Each structure stands twice: as structure tokens, then as C-alpha cells.
Amino acid sequence: MHDSVQELIKTRRFLKERLQRDYSTLRGYEAERSNVRQLLQRTAEMGESNSLLLIGPRGAGKTTLINAVLTDLMENKSFVDNTLIVHLDGNLHTDDRIALKSITVQMRLENAADGKVFGSFAENLAFLLQCLKAGDKKSKSVVFVLEEFDLFCTHHNQTLLYNLFDVSQSAQAPICVLGVTCRLDVIELLEKRVKSRFSHRQVFLFPSARKFEEYVALFQQLMSIPSSKELQAAADRVDSLQLLKSEAFTFQRNHFDGVEYNFDKKHMENWNKQIVKLSKSAAAQKTLQMLYDFDISEAFLKTFIFRLVAQLKPEAPHITAEQLTALAAQYECDDKVELLCGLSVLELCLIIAIKHHSSIYDRDPFNFEIIFARFSKFAKVSSTMQGVERAVVLKAFEHLRIIELIMPLSSSGMGKLQKEFEMHKLALTYGQIQHAVQRYQALPTEVAQWAQSSLI
Amino acid sequence: TRLAEGTPRRSIQLSNIVEQRIFKDNEIISTPKRSRSKLTDEAADADYVPKMSSQKTPTRPRRMSTTGTAKQPTATKLKESAPLTPSQKLKKIRAGELSPSLEQRHQLVDERHKSQLQLAREQLHVSVVPKSLPCREKEFDNIYSFLEGKIQDQCGGCMYVSGVPGTGKTATVTGVIRTLQRLVAQDELPAFDFLEINGMRLTEPRQAYVQIYKQLTGKTVSWEHAHTLLEKRFTTAAPRRVTTVLLVDELDILCNRRQDVVYNLLDWPTKSAARLVVVTIANTMDLPERLLMGKVTSRLGLTRLTFQPYTHKQLQEIVTARLAGSEAFKGEAVQLVARKVAAVSGDARRALDICRRATEIADSVESQPGGAAKCVTMLHVQQALAEMIASAKVQAIKNCSRLEQIFLQAVAAEVTRTGVEETTFMGVYTQIETIAAFMGVALPAPGRALHLCSKLGAERLIISEHSRHDLYQKILLNVSADDIHYALRVEGN
Numbered sequence: 047m048h049d050s051v052q053e054l055i056k057t058r059r060f061l062k063e064r065l066q067r068d069y070s071t072l073r074g075y076e077a078e079r080s081n082v083r084q085l086l087q088r089t090a091e092m093g094e095s096n097s098l099l100l101i102g103p104r105g106a107g108k109t110t111l112i113n114a115v116l117t118d119l120m121e122n123k124s125f126v127d128n129t130l131i132v133h134l135d136g137n138l139h140t141d142d143r144i145a146l147k148s149i150t151v152q153m154r155l156e157n158a159a160d161g162k163v164f165g166s167f168a169e170n171l172a173f174l175l176q177c178l179k180a181g182d183k184k185s186k187s188v189v190f191v192l193e194e195f196d197l198f199c200t201h202h203n204q205t206l207l208y209n210l211f212d213v214s215q216s217a218q219a220p221i222c223v224l225g226v227t228c229r230l231d232v233i234e235l236l237e238k239r240v241k242s243r244f245s246h247r248q249v250f251l252f253p254s255a256r257k258f259e260e261y262v263a264l265f266q267q268l269m270s271i272p273s274s275k276e277l278q279a280a281a282d283r284v285d286s287l288q289l290l291k292s293e294a295f296t297f298q299r300n301h302f303d304g305v306e307y308n309f310d311k312k313h314m315e316n317w318n319k320q321i322v323k324l325s326k327s328a329a330a331q332k333t334l335q336m337l338y339d340f341d342i343s344e345a346f347l348k349t350f351i352f353r354l355v356a357q358l359k360p361e362a363p364h365i366t367a368e369q370l371t372a373l374a375a376q377y378e379c380d381d382k383v384e385l386l387c388g389l390s391v392l393e394l395c396l397i398i399a400i401k402h403h404s405s406i407y408d409r410d411p412f413n414f415e416i417i418f419a420r421f422s423k424f425a426k427v428s429s430t431m432q433g434v435e436r437a438v439v440l441k442a443f444e445h446l447r448i449i450e451l452i453m454p455l456s457s458s459g460m461g462k463l464q465k466e467f468e469m470h471k472l473a474l475t476y477g478q479i480q481h482a483v484q485r486y487q488a489l490p491t492e493v494a495q496w497a498q499s500s501l502i
Numbered sequence: 503t504r505l506a507e508g509t510p511r512r513s514i515q516l517s518n519i520v521e522q523r524i525f526k527d528n529e530i531i532s533t534p535k536r537s538r539s540k541l542t543d544e545a546a547d548a549d550y551v552p553k554m555s556s557q558k559t560p561t562r563p564r565r566m567s568t569t570g571t572a573k574q575p576t577a578t579k580l581k582e583s584a585p586l587t588p589s590q591k592l593k594k595i596r597a598g599e600l601s602p603s604l605e606q607r608h609q610l611v612d613e614r615h616k617s618q619l620q621l622a623r624e625q626l627h628v629s630v631v632p633k634s635l636p637c638r639e640k641e642f643d644n645i646y647s648f649l650e651g652k653i654q655d656q657c658g659g660c661m662y663v664s665g666v667p668g669t670g671k672t673a674t675v676t677g678v679i680r681t682l683q684r685l686v687a688q689d690e691l692p693a694f695d696f697l698e699i700n701g702m703r704l705t706e707p708r709q710a711y712v713q714i715y716k717q718l719t720g721k722t723v724s725w726e727h728a729h730t731l732l733e734k735r736f737t738t739a740a741p742r743r744v745t746t747v748l749l750v751d752e753l754d755i756l757c758n759r760r761q762d763v764v765y766n767l768l769d770w771p772t773k774s775a776a777r778l779v780v781v782t783i784a785n786t787m788d789l790p791e792r793l794l795m796g797k798v799t800s801r802l803g804l805t806r807l808t809f810q811p812y813t814h815k816q817l818q819e820i821v822t823a824r825l826a827g828s829e830a831f832k833g834e835a836v837q838l839v840a841r842k843v844a845a846v847s848g849d850a851r852r853a854l855d856i857c858r859r860a861t862e863i864a865d866s867v868e869s870q871p872g873g874a875a876k877c878v879t880m881l882h883v884q885q886a887l888a889e890m891i892a893s894a895k896v897q898a899i900k901n902c903s904r905l906e907q908i909f910l911q912a913v914a915a916e917v918t919r920t921g922v923e924e925t926t927f928m929g930v931y932t933q934i935e936t937i938a939a940f941m942g943v944a945l946p947a948p949g950r951a952l953h954l955c956s957k958l959g960a961e962r963l964i965i966s967e968h969s970r971h972d973l974y975q976k977i978l979l980n981v982s983a984d985d986i987h988y989a990l991r992v993e994g995n
Contacts (some may be wrong), residue, residue: 080866084862084866092620092624093621094624094627095627095629097934101894102897103901103957103960103961104957104960104961117533126608127608127609128607128608128609130605142705153604154605155602156591156595156600156602156603157587157588157591157595158588158589159591162588164588164591164592165592165595166707167705168704168705168706168712169595169596169722171705171710172702172703172712172713172716172722173595173602175703176602177602177603177604180601180602180603180604181603181604183604183886184607184609184610185603185604185605185606185607186604186605186606186607186988187792188604203702203755205702205703205705208702208703209702209703212702215628215629215851216627216628216629216788217629217630217631219604227558228960228961229961229962230893230894230895230962230963231962232982234915238666238667238785239667239702239752239785241667242666242667242668242849242851242852243667243851245851245855245858245859246852246855246856246890246891247855247889248889248890248894250894250897250898252897252898252901253901256901267848277633336944337942338903339903339905339906339944340903340905340946340950340954341903341906341957342901342902342903350663378944378947378950379947379949379950380950381947381949382947382948382949383947389986412889440503444920450972453972453974471543471974473972473974474973475928475931475948475973476945478948499720
């Protein structure tokens with residue numbers, strides 16, 4: 047008994063870690079992977095200069111592809127000895143000045159000492175260009191990885207991009223510029239002289255699970271426990287990575303390491319059988335189909351599975367189809383309806399008044415006075431809302447505004463108008479309000495009836 | 503010298519020892535300030551002594567230079583032996599004494615065992631500039647006669663070269679300069695200096711002065727200083743001054759609102775003392791009239807030259823000249839590349855890149871069993887062209903999830919309904935309701951539809967506002983409605 051609990055905890059930890067920290071395992075994309083790999087290999091071994099753009103929707107595995115390719119290449123010594131890798135990120139390196147300092151540090155140039163770069167921006171640029179110009183086929187290849195490439199295009203004059211591409215197209219040190227972005231039209235952002243220098247190699251990464259069967263197979267693969275042989279192979283790969291201890295890799299320090307886990311063979315078989323059975327069941331298929339219809343990226347499926355795996359407890363040691371359905375229902379539900387159900391009856395009355403106003407005047411904007419008048423008409427004849435003061439209603443109105451169920455028309459002209467007269471618009475569909483009225487706990491019948499008809 | 507060498511080092515060691523001893527004995531009493539110094543001391547234990555000695559070194563020659571200059575050599579020798587501190591390095595970089603370098607390879611590139619395709623690929627790289635550029639003979643002669651005349655006459659002047667990117671402007675000008683320099687070496691032409699700046703390699707226009715001065719002397723100074731020094735050099739007459747040829751690439755970047763830099767660069771040639779010939783390169787033909795002030799345009803003069811985009815015949819000639827008798831390419835393959843590129847931009851870089859990609863494709867086919875391709879055929883080129891010119895929007899739409907596709911259809915339907923390009927999320931959501939009901943799909947809640955919207959917006963299949971505008975955000979379709987129909991219909995059947 048105790049043993050099985052241990053085994054379960056181990057399984058849960060294993061699955062969680064594999065979902066979160068396995069940075070370098072890529073599924074599918076054979077052609078794209080070999081394309082990038084060959085390009086980097088030629089840069090390293092033959093001293094060719096190249097440039098490439100990796101484009102694909104978010105969550106398609108662009109960074110994982112680069113990590114996987116670099117991991118592959120790091121295994122052969124000639125690549126490690128002959129290349130420097132410079133990582134840049136458009137979110138971190140928000141202008142050329144910061145990016146240039148980072149390049150100088152990562153290339154360990156003469157004017158950098160222990161991560162501190164000396165000299166002004168202009169000097170740094172001039173020195174970097176001189177260094178690259180002084181280099182030739184005898185010097186090390188430099189691989190620039192520019193993540194969020196589209197943000198580099200917004201820099202002033204695109205100086206950094208021009209210079210990097212220019213070096214890659216002239217007889218200087220061999221470099222490879224590898225841009226990674228999710229924008230399909232990123233080339234249109236480049237200035238025309240930068241565009242001319244870019245080699246127009248684009249590798250598109252579209253999610254590999256194009257068919258539903260593949261998606262289910264991916265689900266199975268992510269959930270199941272691999273055999274000890276596979277674990278050992280993965281562990282060897284990670285070990286070789288950590289042996290190198292290269293500074294270019296930050297992900298290897300905290301990489302998923304399968305060697306820590308060795309599963310009982312019986313438990314493993316049981317578990318995998320259970321998973322296969324689960325994924326064949328109709329309820330699970332329906333849930334997965336729902337997820338697949340919404341988002342086919344692997345990242346989305348992984349977050350879903352993580353939440354699923356986190357529900358594993360000794361009391362409930364197996365994943366059931368009911369759990370899957372319950373979790374999927376959480377994904378499907380409307381957060382705004384939840385929010386509406388948390389409002390007080392007064393606030394809900396205001397929302398109903400707004401809905402009536404909107405449906406009568408075809409979504410015209412409204413202010414507090416309009417809504418208050420409409421609410422007062424109702425409150426007069428209602429037995430439960432008679433004693434409500436104006437100030438209390440105003441407070442409720444402001445509360446609606448703060449949780450952004452209603453939005454001001456213009457954010458700029460605020461100071462001019464008094465708050466009772468400021469015009470607002472409704473940020474809800476009528477369907478959502480209707481749902482909320484149906485789902486609201488202990489709603490007075492009067493309000494429910496008022497919500498049905500706009501006669502008052 | 504022994505005294506001078508000995509005293510500081512001994513004092514350092516002494517202080518070093520004293521500090522260490524004190525802090526090891528009474529750790530508890532030590533004030534925060536002292537304990538901090540001890541911390542740094544322990545952290546950099548090994549580096550501590552050499553660092554101090556190297557810090558002392560610069561003071562030593564200064565002190566000695568007051569007494570006598572005879573001891574200078576020993577001082578410089580000392581400096582070389584000790585590792586430089588970063589600020590000393592910076593000083594050397596600024597003085598131009600430290601040559602910039604990159605790390606060297608552990609093993610050299612293997613030059614032997616190269617297949618025909620590999621050789622062709624190397625020859626096709628844009629960085630390999632041929633000795634004589636094909637199809638630019640007329641422009642070459644034009645620039646050559648201009649520069650040679652100016653150098654022979656020993657007067658100054660300006661020239662403006664324009665053309666779209668990739669038409670061989672910079673390559674031709676540097677080719678002319680190289681020819682002239684060869685003539686100088688053979689004593690057939692008076693000597694001249696050649697300076698070269700590029701607007702895009704500068705962080706701001708005024709850095710042009712710094713770069714010019716650096717190429718003259720090797721020193722890096724501030725731009726104000728460089729400006730006065732250059733002003734002095736070009737405005738005061740000096741006998742035995744040689745002609746200076748200045749090549750200014752990407753001229754439009756050097757234009758700022760005041761246009762003082764461009765004005766100065768073009769004003770110096772008018773001075774009789776300067777003997778400066780300026781060749782400016784930019785992309786647009788009408789840049790002087792469009793962007794520059796009247797006085798600057800007037801100084802730029804009317805000696806202008808325009809590089810036309812390459813025609814398909816010229817592109818074909820360029821590529822075949824690079825291949826130089828190699829059998830790696832089929833004739834019609836080169837022709838296809840030339841015709842496709844000439845129809846779009848006439849950019850030589852583009853044609854060469856596509857050819858290079860075609861060799862890679864042929865290479866990968868060769869490595870596979872069964873397909874033995876020794877040379878690049880039409881099929882390889884077609885694949886390369888499809889990779890590098892075709893847009894992937896249809897592919898992207900096909901690879902969207904079902905609801906994303908419905909969203910795109912809804913946007914297109916809303917555009918058709920209203921007749922306006924710009925739609926709001928609310929209108930699109932009503933269309934989604936309709937389409938979902940029609941297709942029998944579960945309707946996504948507005949929150950989830952917003953998620954879809956931002957996801958498509960990130961890919962730029964649609965252009966959307968920030969999702970803080972919620973139901974009222976405006977949505978534009980970034981692909982044509984026909985693309986959507988094509989992608990979804992063709993797949994369906």
C-alpha cells in the first residue's frame with residue numbers, strides 16, 4: 047500500500063517535470079529541424095555566413111526547435127570549439143544600446159570586463175564592427191539568436207539589424223543571424239536596405255498535430271511513462287549537455303533529468319494501459335476534441351495536462367474521464383458570467399437596466415442619470431428595492447465601472463464631466479446577461495421578471 | 503629603477519598582509535566598512551596582488567617622466583607584462599593602439615574535399631565580390647573618370663550615386679577606388695587618401711566626424727573635438743596635402759533636421775585648401791530635392807549617377823560569371839531565377855541567395871539514397887523560389903484550429919455584410935454565433951473568442967487592437983478574403 051503511494055507521487059512529479067522543464071525535446075518538424083541544423087553546421091564548420099527567420103504561431107515550438115538543434119550540435123566537439131552563441135531577446139533588449147552591450151559581453155570582446163562594458167554606445171558599435179571586420183574564416187563563427195525578432199525592427203533606424211545582416215553578407219567574420227518571431231509578415235517591417243541584405247530564408251513552423259488522431263496520440267505520449275531504456279537515452283543526452291556546461295545554455299542548468307526516476311515495471315505497464323484506455327473512451331475523446339477545436343498548439347495541451355496531473359492523489363490514483371470533462375468545463379465556462387453572478391442584486395438590477403436601455407436604443411451610450419431613472423421606475427413598483435438611496439446606487443454604478451463591465455466612452459475627457467453624466471458603454475453581450483440571470487443564486491422573482499421584459 | 507619598482511609592491515604586500523591579519527584575528531569587532539573590504543579581499547584572493555600592481559603602473563611612468571625620459575622603455579615594458587585593467591584597455595582602444603580581434607578557431611576550415619556544389623555555393627555567396635563587376639562597365643567608367651579627373655586636377659568635388667538596394671552601387675565605387683589605388687602603387691597617379699563612412703553604422707549623424715577622424719589618425723575623440731580638428735584640417739591650406747576621397751554610404755541617415763553634418767561634409771570640398779572629393783550613395787533618386795535644404799542640394803551639385811535595377815539578362819550574366827565554367831547549374835535553372843527576381847526587384851543579392859538555397863536543396867537530395875543530383879535543376883530552383891518568395895498565409899490559415907478558422911470566416915462575413923474593411927468584435931461575434939449554429943459547433947464564450955482574436959492578431963492574420971477594448975475593439979482582416987476561401991474550401995474537398 048505504502049509502496050504504491052510512493053510510486054504515485056513519483057509518477058506525478060515525473061509527469062509534471064517533464065511537462066514543464068523538458069526544454070529540448072521536439073516532436074515532429076523533421077524537415078525544419080534538419081534545415082536549421084544544416085545551416086548552423088555549415089556556419090560552424092565551413093565558415094559560411096547566413097541568416098534565417100523562424101516563423102510560427104505562438105506555442106508552436108520555435109524556441110524548443112532551436113534548443114533541440116543546439117543540443118544536437120553541442121554533442122560534436124568541432125561545433126563547440128568553433129562557435130560562440132549570442133542570445134538576444136526583443137523583450138529584454140529594448141533598444142540597440144542594451145542589445146549591443148549584451149553582445150559585447152557575450153562575445154567577450156576586449157572592452158568588456160566581467161559583464162561590465164566600457165565606453166559609449168557609439169564606441170561600442172564601432173568596436174564591435176571593427177572586431178567583426180577584423181575577423182575572417184580563421185575566426186570563430188558567431189550565432190546570433192534574436193528572439194522576438196519583430197521587436198528588434200522597431201529600434202531606431204534598425205541599426206543593429208542592418209549591421210548584423212551586413213556582416214553576414216560581406217567577407218568578414220562568419221556569423222549566422224537567426225531571428226525567431228510569431229509574426230507572419232515580419233519581412234514587411236524591415237527597411238528596404240535591411241530587407242535586401244536579409245537572405246530571405248524563412249522556416250515556417252506550423253503545429254504538427256494537424257489531425258485529431260495525432261492530437262490524441264500526443265496526449266497519450268505526454269501522459270504515459272516511458273520505458274527505462276528510453277529514460278536512460280534521454281538522461282544520457284541531458285548528461286552530455288551538462289558536461290559541456292556551456293554558458294550559452296541557460297536552460298541546461300535546470301533541465302528535466304529522467305535518470306532520477308526508475309519506475310516499477312508493473313506500475314508502468316498498468317499506468318500506460320490505463321492511459322490508453324482513458325484516451326479511447328468517448329468522454330475523453332469528446333473533451334480532447336473540444337480542446338483541439340479551440341487551440342491545436344502543444345503548449346495549450348500541456349497546460350491542460352498539467353492541471354490534470356496535479357489532481358493525482360493517493361485517494362484517486364488514476365486519471366478518469368470525469369476529471370477530464372470537469373476540467374474542460376472550467377475551460378469552457380465564461381468568466382464574465384461568473385463575475386456577474388458575484389454581484390449584489392442592486393448591481394445586477396443596474397446591469398438589467400443598462401441592458402434594457404441598450405436594447406431599446408440599439409446600444410447607445412448611457413450615463414448614470416439615465417440608468418438611475420430607469421432603475422427608479424422599477425424600484426418604485428418593486429417591493430424589495432424601494433428604500434435604496436441615490437448614493438448607494440451611484441456606488442454600485444462605480445463598482446460596475448471598476449470591474450470593467452461598463453467602460454467609459456473616452457478615457458481622455460474624464461476630468462471635464464461630473465461622474466453622474468459621463469457616458470459609458472456596456473462591455474457584455476445580452477446572452478451573457480441572460481445566462482447570469484438564470485444562474486444567479488436566490489434572485490428575487492421581481493428582478494427575474496423585470497429582466498424578461500423591458501416594459502417598465 | 504629598482505627603488506621605484508620595489509617600493510610600491512612592498513607596500514602593497516604589507517598592507518595586504520596587515521589587513522588580512524587584523525581581520526582574521528578579531529572578526530567580531532570589525533566595523534561594517536572593514537568587513538566589506540575583507541569580503542572583497544577574500545573573494546578576489548588570487549587576483550588581488552596583480553590587480554593592485556597593474557593599477558599602480560600607470561602612475562609610475564607619469565611620475566618618472568617628470569624626472570627624465572630615459573626610463574620610458576622600462577616603464578612600457580612593465581605595462582605590457584602586467585594585464586591591463588578594463589579602463590586602461592579602453593584608453594588604448596580610444597588611442598587606437600589595441601587592435602580589435604575575435605576569438606580564433608581551434609581547427610581551421612577544411613579547404614579540401616569540396617564537392618562541385620559546395621564550391622559553387624561558396625562562389626555564389628554575396629560576400630565574394632568579383633574583381634570586375636559584370637554589367638556595370640558603364641557606371642564604372644563614369645565614376646572612374648570622375649574620380650581620376652578630380653585626383654589629377656587636385657581639386658575637390660561631389661558626386662551623388664543612387665539606385666535601389668542590391669544594384670551594385672557600393673561594390674562599383676569600391677572597385678573604382680581599388681583600381682585607382684593600384685594605379686597609385688604603379689606611380690601612374692598622384693597619391694590619395696581613402697576614407698569611408700556608412701550612415702547606418704553610426705549611432706547618430708554627428709558620429710560621422712568621429713569616424714572620419716578615426717580613419718585619418720586612428721584615435722577616437724568626442725565629436726565636437728573631431729569636428730574642430732577636421733575643420734582645421736580642411737580649411738587651412740597646407741602644402742603637400744594629398745587628395746582625400748570620402749565615400750559616404752547611406753546618405754539619408756546622415757540627414758537630421760538641422761542638416762549640419764551633411765552641410766559640412768559637402769561644404770568642405772568647396773574650400774580650395776581641402777582637396778576633398780566626396781562620393782555619396784543613397785537609395786532614392788530625388789533625395790537631394792526631397793530631403794535636403796537648398797544650400798545643401800546646391801553644394802551636392804549635378805554630377806549624379808543612377809544605377810538601374812538589373813534586368814533578367816544581366817542577372818543571368820552575373821550568376822553565370824560567378825559560377826565560372828562550373829557545371830553545377832543547368833542553364834535554364836539560372837534563367838528561371840533571373841527572370842523571377844528581375845520581375846520583382848532586380849536585386850542581385852536576392853538572385854544569389856536563391857541560387858545558393860537551390861544548391862542546398864540539391865545537396866540534401868543528393869545525400870538521400872536514390873536521388874543522386876550532381877547539379878541544380880529546374881525542380882530545385884522552383885522549390886527554392888517557392889520557399890523564398892511565396893507567402894505562407896494560406897498555409898497558416900490551413901493550420902489554424904477549427905474555431906480560429908470560424909473566426910476568420912466571421913470577420914470576412916462581417917466585412918461583406920457591412921461593406922467596410924474595419925469591423926468591431928461585437929459584429930464579428932454575432933457572425934460567429936451564426937456560423938457556429940450553422941455548422942453545429944459549440945459556441946465559444948466571448949472571453950474565449952477574445953483569446954482567439956488575440957492569437958490571430960499575434961500572427962498578424964488579422965490586425966486587432968489591445969483586448970482591453972473588449973467588445974469594442976476594431977478588427978481588420980490582414981489576409982484577403984479570397985485567401986480564406988481558398989484555404990478552407992480547397993482543404994474541405
